[in-house]
Amino acid sequence: MTAVVAAGLDSRVAVSAALVLAICLAAVAIRVLYRLCDRNPPSTTRPREPDGVPRIRAIAQTLAAAEISAYERERGLRPLLAPIVELRLARCGVVLERDPVGAEELLGRDLAELVDPQRPRSSDRAGGGTSREAVEVMIGRLEQL
Numbered sequence: 771m772t773a774v775v776a777a778g779l780d781s782r783v784a785v786s787a788a789l790v791l792a793i794c795l796a797a798v799a800i801r802v803l804y805r806l807c808d809r810n811p812p813s814t815t816r817p818r819e820p821d822g823v824p825r826i827r828a829i830a831q832t833l834a835a836a837e838i839s840a841y842e843r844e845r846g847l848r849p850l851l852a853p854i855v856e857l858r859l860a861r862c863g864v865v866l867e868r869d870p871v872g873a874e875e876l877l878g879r880d881l882a883e884l885v886d887p888q889r890p891r892s893s894d895r896a897g898g899g900t901s902r903e904a905v906e907v908m909i910g911r912l913e914q915l
Contacts, residue, residue, distance in 0.1 A: 833905060840898030844884065844891045847905070851912070852885045858915035876915060881908040 832846035859866060859873055866873045866886065874882040880900075883889060892898060 833902060836905060837899045837901060839896060840892035840894040842895070843898070843900045847900070848884055848891075851881070851908070852887070854912055855881070855885045858912050862915060876911075878908065878911055880904065881911060884908070 829850065832850055835842040835845075836847045837843075855873075855877065856866065859876065862876055864872045864876060866882070867888070870882065870886065870888075877885075884900075
């Protein structure tokens with residue numbers, strides 16, 4: 771303030787000039803902050819799931835349904851496992867349709883019957899499901915091929 775008086779300015783003018791300068795600086799700061807915030811607006815949508823997550827959920831639901839009934843097991847597990855079985859048997863030189871006995875030796879009876887395209891589908895919706903442990907055993911056999 772003494773510099774203002776020494777410069778010959780009225781103290782009221784000096785205070786007004788200081789207030790105008792402070793308001794201008796505040797306006798610039800607000801504008802800069804607004805632009806920074808505008809570049810990355812907060813997301814109002816759910817984050818996008820990785821590509822495989824819906825497929826993993828579908829497989830988990832299939833496994834859970836397979837425990838309920840033979841119908842659900844064959845409706846869900848058969849189409850899920852059949853292509854994998856076909857590829858794994860091909861590594862061993864076996865085709866399920868041509869050599870069902872050889873396929874059963876490699877796969878085990880339960881898995882061979884499940885994926886056998888000649889076997890009719892079950893209509894039993896009340897029971898005959900496959901436990902998760904039994905499915906794990908089948909998958910373990912597939913992994914060994």
